Amino acid sequence: MDVVGPLERGLTVLRAMSAPGGHRMRPSELARATGLARSTVDRVLATLVHLGHLRETDREVELAPPLMEPGNAYLTGCGVPDALGPVAERLADEFDESVSIAVPDGDGVRFVTQITRRRTMSLAFRIGDLLPAERCAPGALFAAEWDETARAAWLERRDSPERFPAVPARPAASAEEFDRRVARAAADGWSADDQLIEPGLVAVAVPVRGPDGRTACAVSVASHTSRHTAASLAEATLPRLRAETSAMEEALARSLAERAGTSRTAATEGAGGTAANAVGADPARTAKRELGPEFLQSLARGLTVMCALDGPRPLTAVAEATGLARATARRALLTLEHLGYVERTGHDFRLLPRVLELGYAHLSSLGFAEIVQPHMADLVRRTRESASMAVLDGDDIRYVARVPTYSIMSVDITLGTRFPAYATSMGRVLLADLPHSERAALLAGTALRPITERTVTDPAELAEIVDGVAERGHAFVDEELEAGLRSLAVPVRDGTGRVVAALNVATHAARGPVEETLAALLPPLTETAARIEADLRVVTRRKRLRLP
Numbered sequence: 279m280d281v282v283g284p285l286e287r288g289l290t291v292l293r294a295m296s297a298p299g300g301h302r303m304r305p306s307e308l309a310r311a312t313g314l315a316r317s318t319v320d321r322v323l324a325t326l327v328h329l330g331h332l333r334e335t336d337r338e339v340e341l342a343p344p345l346m347e348p349g350n351a352y353l354t355g356c357g358v359p360d361a362l363g364p365v366a367e368r369l370a371d372e373f374d375e376s377v378s379i380a381v382p383d384g385d386g387v388r389f390v391t392q393i394t395r396r397r398t399m400s401l402a403f404r405i406g407d408l409l410p411a412e413r414c415a416p417g418a419l420f421a422a423e424w425d426e427t428a429r430a431a432w433l434e435r436r437d438s439p440e441r442f443p444a445v446p447a448r449p450a451a452s453a454e455e456f457d458r459r460v461a462r463a464a465a466d467g468w469s470a471d472d473q474l475i476e477p478g479l480v481a482v483a484v485p486v487r488g489p490d491g492r493t494a495c496a497v498s499v500a501s502h503t504s505r506h507t508a509a510s511l512a513e514a515t516l517p518r519l520r521a522e523t524s525a526m527e528e529a530l531a532r533s534l535a536e537r538a539g540t541s542r543t544a545a546t547e548g549a550g551g552t553a554a555n556a557v558g559a560d561p562a563r564t565a566k567r568e569l570g571p572e573f574l575q576s577l578a579r580g581l582t583v584m585c586a587l588d589g590p591r592p593l594t595a596v597a598e599a600t601g602l603a604r605a606t607a608r609r610a611l612l613t614l615e616h617l618g619y620v621e622r623t624g625h626d627f628r629l630l631p632r633v634l635e636l637g638y639a640h641l642s643s644l645g646f647a648e649i650v651q652p653h654m655a656d657l658v659r660r661t662r663e664s665a666s667m668a669v670l671d672g673d674d675i676r677y678v679a680r681v682p683t684y685s686i687m688s689v690d691i692t693l694g695t696r697f698p699a700y701a702t703s704m705g706r707v708l709l710a711d712l713p714h715s716e717r718a719a720l721l722a723g724t725a726l727r728p729i730t731e732r733t734v735t736d737p738a739e740l741a742e743i744v745d746g747v748a749e750r751g752h753a754f755v756d757e758e759l760e761a762g763l764r765s766l767a768v769p770v771r772d773g774t775g776r777v778v779a780a781l782n783v784a785t786h787a788a789r790g791p792v793e794e795t796l797a798a799l800l801p802p803l804t805e806t807a808a809r810i811e812a813d814l815r816v817v818t819r820r821k822r823l824r825l826p
């Protein structure tokens with residue numbers, strides 16, 4: 279088999295960085311962890327940093343949200359989260375317990391949806407986490423469909439806890455005991471986990487079949503022994519789970535039929551703005567020209583191919599969607615198939631759940647502040663001014679992230695600080711996004727006090743300023759909040775275009791003329807907001823992100 283070496287080595291590096299504690303590493307550590315030559319590691323890293331999948335921080339590299347794109351493509355293509363997510367949400371509300379959906383992944387069980395209602399549990403699994411089949415409720419359901427080869431593979435690997443860092447290690451399970459649970463699951467059509475993962479954690483799972491009649495996924499309800507025994511959890515939830523099963527199977531079949539029917543362009547559109555998923559053009563070629571031998575074109579192309587597989591696609595469709603030559607796309611697909619990330623059925627290639635092992639679990643658990651912080655730090659390095667992010671809270675703005683500059687003259691503000699929205703650049707950006715009537719009502723209910731002698735307090739003048747902000751897309755406030763303080767802000771939008779926060783840089787009036795300050799600060803500020811928005815789009819594709 280003619281494997282594409284750079285692609286294989288790139289994925290090796292990404293796997294090493296997806297191991298527990300590996301999301302931030304030095305190149306030398308990566309060379310040690312992967313057994314690859316340092317020069318190879320450097321080229322892989324230069325490529326992945328260029329693509330935005332990794333980020334450089336001091337002398338380390340770390341996983342970055344755009345790396346979630348292959349996983350997002352898999353989650354879209356497999357149809358499960360889209361079809362069953364809403365039902366899982368409803369069940370979690372009804373039971374007031376955690377509900378999750380997992381798919382079979384070799385002899386493991388991989389989570390694709392998590393609706394958590396964690397209370398006394400110490401463990402919370404993330405989308406992408408892999409569990410050993412013998413240690414969880416869905417595993418027995420999946421194992422009921424294993425053939426001899428699959429069972430033999432499972433027997434052989436039972437003693438490799440390093441493959442399952444998401445669960446606390448335990449002595450290997452007895453094969454007989456697991457066989458008994460598998461037989462019972464097959465006979466009963468459901469399966470229980472009575473503290474197989476950790477003391478206190480109990481779960482019940484039912485299978486959901488795909489159109490091919492095989493178990494496509496399992497829906498689990500997880501609880502704690504302080505509320506339920508495994509038996510009482512089954513009693514409380516099985517009737518409802520069973521009542522929903524045929525509706526879930528129909529929804530899944532519909533979702534898969536839709537995926538298979540979507541046109542190639544529609545399927546790859548809107549996946550975010552990074553080079554890895556541009557449609558119809560090969561961005562690797564431009565990067566190669568820029569970076570020369572440090573850029574591994576075939577690694578970049580392999581990742582592009584993954585992102586294009588958000589459903590089963592024949593080779594021609596993949597080549598067309600990625601702008602790659604057929605032979606190039608074919609080599610990438612065959613390498614990915616060989617490495618266990620892609621499966622071929624007839625003419626169609628599709629992603630396997632294993633792509634989620636590439637950093638997905640770590641990245642999907644990042645909070646808002648962790649996503650925005652590195653971009654704001656970069657903005658501060660570029661502008662040498664402090665950067666902040668705020669949300670609207672009543673008629674105030676509230677700081678949700680902040681990176682101060684090192685200058686002794688910097689303004690000191692902590693998280694949670696509030697200022698009146700009308701007198702701040704971030705506030706005006708946030709007001710500008712409100713529907714006209716809401717904005718007017720909010721301002722009408724706010725006492726516009728002069729905070730400095732420059733504060734605009736005339737309602738009509740302020741309304742006009744905010745209209746201007748809505749038009750221009752940025753707000754500049756010159757000494758209206760504090761003498762000597764200037765601030766420039768732009769909106770940060772989520773995937774739906776709604777403004778979720780405002781980003782600003784604050785500077786001193788002494789820095790120079792207003793025009794020069796604007797010319798120096800607006801471009802980096804706008805670029806930073808765009809990068810943050812791109813990350814937010816990828817992360818919120820499959821998960822709601824709570825603002826601080």
Ligand code: PHB
Nearest residue numbers: 378414415471481498500
């Ligand atoms: C969970 O969703 O947290 C879960 C699912 C199945 C188990 C245990 C936990 O067996």
